[in-house]
Amino acid sequence: MQRDTLSPPDTEHRGFIGLLPANLRPFALLARFDRPIGWWLLFWPCFWGISLAGGAIREWPLILWMLLGAIAMRGAGCVYNDIVDRDLDRQVARTASRPLASGAVSTKAAWVWLGVLCLVGLVVLLQLNFNAQLLALESLLLVAAYPFMKRITWWPQLWLGLVFSW
Template sequence: MNAKETLVGDIPLNGWIDRLAPEGMRPYLRLMRLDRPIGTWLLLFPCWWSQALAADPWPHPGMMILFAIGSVVMRGAGCTFNDIVDRDFDAKVERTAARPIPSGAVSRVQAVIFLVAQLLVGLIVLLCFNEFAIWLGVASLLLVFTYPFMKRITYWPQAWLGLTFTYGALMGWAAERGDLGWAPVLLYAGCFFWTLHYDTIYAHQDREDDLLVGVKSSALALGTRTRPALAVFSTIMIVLIGAAGAVAGLGWLFWPLLLVGYAHLLWQLGRLDIHDSPRCLDLFKSNRHVGWILLVALIAGQLSR
């Protein structure tokens, strides 16, 4: 957020949407969180990592662009569906009451129409891949449309998000090679623990609100045990991604760069204060750096075979 931007709840005002977008489009751009791109990056990086893991030696640039477009629209679709499902909860919480649906800027019917439009764009992107990747992508919809309900059922909705949000760890390999193998499966497992790490940090912003409206999270489940739990999650993540790289036969440059990524995760833990919401948000966003570091590690591993 730049110096001129202000927040109403979690909605940035006076940013690029207010400066550049037509007034009628603004609520929809906010509904898909286009002014808060960190979620798109976290959805995209497992796709690009998986492509890099499968590449020989460079991931296909056209597919990287397709995954970027798909990540924007599918993250937007996921946010739209989540806000449709959570509209009553969001209206009760100060941080989320200004969102387009609870504030009345977008009606439920309009949100559903917008959701369908985003899904159609996502389908067009998916149809650009091979048949195996297409059917694999279709299978992910079961995870996407059940995730918003998990916070009502379990204290670990972050685990379901881990299965959902990092599905690209399978898709990138499938798009490049038309199959699956142990390497992308191990990468997917590693990304699952990455999600537990970063989304538990994010969830600590909402502990009081979650208690108020009666929803669950890993932040509530872990409480003061968060730091050691995250240390375990991040270590397992790095071990599994390292195993994926070993199975894929990556070269020596992969390993020191993988450790740089691990060092960044440990730096996050050193900075973490679960009672400081702005810091939790900053640390959550810093996982974009982990994404870039590991993408470089995987490509360097291919080039140093």
């Protein structure tokens, strides 16, 4: 089986991504919708936290909000990372075919897509109580700093671990 030359070498184009219209696929890839492990790392602690608080049965709406928020905000983080790293990504074989680095998505379109994902995240944020909203907003500082950690440390994944642990 031959790999699609437009897809990154570390992605799968089958399944959900392959069902999308061709003009939407680069945006789905930009948000890493083809790699669910990132939003799993955000969603499952939310689910278990709600479950351990005794809400697994009665709090299904909140659980679904957490799922939507995990998918949207992980996607937003990936889009932001690719916007910041687009010039570096062009120079690395593994990342050169990413939608921004390859030119499949313009920087302006990526900013708009980031805004859409953040708006979805805002709708989810507004479903939470005030303390949870503050904690979520504080996490944005760690998220915003992550792409720059690659420039000042040899351990950017340690920083990413802090982001996901927040």
